[in-house]
Amino acid sequence: MSIRVKRVRVLRNMAGLSFLSLVLLWLGRSGLTEHAVAVIAGSLAGILCGAIYWWRLRRRIQRRDRMHARNRIFVRFISPLEFFLLAAASSHILLLALLCLLLIMLVTGFATGHAWTLFLGSLGLGSAITTSIGVMRYERHHGPVYYQYASAGWGGGESLLYQTATVVNTLNPEGRISIGGTLWQARSINDETIAEGETVEVLDREGLTLFVTRS
Numbered sequence: 197m198s199i200r201v202k203r204v205r206v207l208r209n210m211a212g213l214s215f216l217s218l219v220l221l222w223l224g225r226s227g228l229t230e231h232a233v234a235v236i237a238g239s240l241a242g243i244l245c246g247a248i249y250w251w252r253l254r255r256r257i258q259r260r261d262r263m264h265a266r267n268r269i270f271v272r273f274i275s276p277l278e279f280f281l282l283a284a285a286s287s288h289i290l291l292l293a294l295l296c297l298l299l300i301m302l303v304t305g306f307a308t309g310h311a312w313t314l315f316l317g318s319l320g321l322g323s324a325i326t327t328s329i330g331v332m333r334y335e336r337h338h339g340p341v342y343y344q345y346a347s348a349g350w351g352g353g354e355s356l357l358y359q360t361a362t363v364v365n366t367l368n369p370e371g372r373i374s375i376g377g378t379l380w381q382a383r384s385i386n387d388e389t390i391a392e393g394e395t396v397e398v399l400d401r402e403g404l405t406l407f408v409t410r411s
Contacts, residue, residue, distance in 0.1 A: 204274045206253070206331050212275070213324040220317030224310030231311045238315040242322020247324065250330035257334075257341060267339055270346035326384045353403040356380075356398045360411050373408060382406045 228235065256269050273279045282290040326330040329340055356375060361382070369384040373396060384390055385399055385407045396408035 202274065203268065203342040206269070206341045206343055207328060207335075209275065209343065210324045210328045210331070213320055214328075215322030217317045217324060221321065224313035224317065227310035227314060231314050234315040235318045238318030239322040242319040242324075243326045245319070246323035246326025247330075250327045253327070254330070254334065267341045267345045269334075269341065271343050272346060274343045274345065292293045341370050356399060356401065356406060360395055360397050361406075361408065363390055363392050363394045363396060366390065367396075367408070370405075372404065380404070380406050382408050385409050 224231075252268060257267055258270065273282070280291060280294065283294060288329075335341055359375060361373040361375040361380070363371060363382075364374050364379060366382045367373075367382060367388075367390040369387040369389065371390075372379050372381060373382040374380075375398070381404055382396070383405055386409065390408075390410060391395060395411040397411040398408050399404050400407035
């Protein structure tokens with residue numbers, strides 16, 4: 197069974213955050229004039245948060261020099277929805293607390309003339325735009341940047357993903373490779389011939405066969 201790992205463009209997530217932020221701004225549009233300070237404060241805070249987030253994110257980009265696995269940021273969650281689903285699965289109390297907090301913030305925003313709604317909307321939009329600018333500038337030189345599930349804590353063959361190995365028997369396109377002294381049946385993902393002694397990278401696993409490419 198294949199274990200190809202889901203990946204999502206960072207810019208796609210930023211687009212989702214921008215959309216949600218615009219929805220909040222639309223809900224609080226009647227108070228834009230009255231609460232301009234909240235919008236300005238939220239925007240400035242968002243720009244600062246976005247700059248810090250991108251600075252930390254950029255330091256986590258891995259494998260920039262690899263054709264198939266470059267510019268990936270290994271994360272536990274790809275989207276906020278996954279976080280909520282895990283919270284629901286692990287603790288209904290935690291999920292309820294998060295939902296109540298969100299509801300209180302929205303209700304408080306409406307009750308006070310949408311000040312919190314406008315602040316949160318401008319905070320999210322400012323953060324998304326700032327992060328997106330950093331990502332787009334990086335992608336111009338290094339290619340698309342993706343979020344991808346981290347595999348470090350996985351067991352069995354899954355933990356071998358993105359590790360490098362040495363070809364023991366020439367892949368033509370099948371053969372054997374060695375990872376940490378353990379032999380695995382392997383196949384070139386492009387059906388190309390890879391000679392004995394060359395270094396390859398594991399990109400996928402299906403059953404007891406690892407799919408690899410030149411590192």
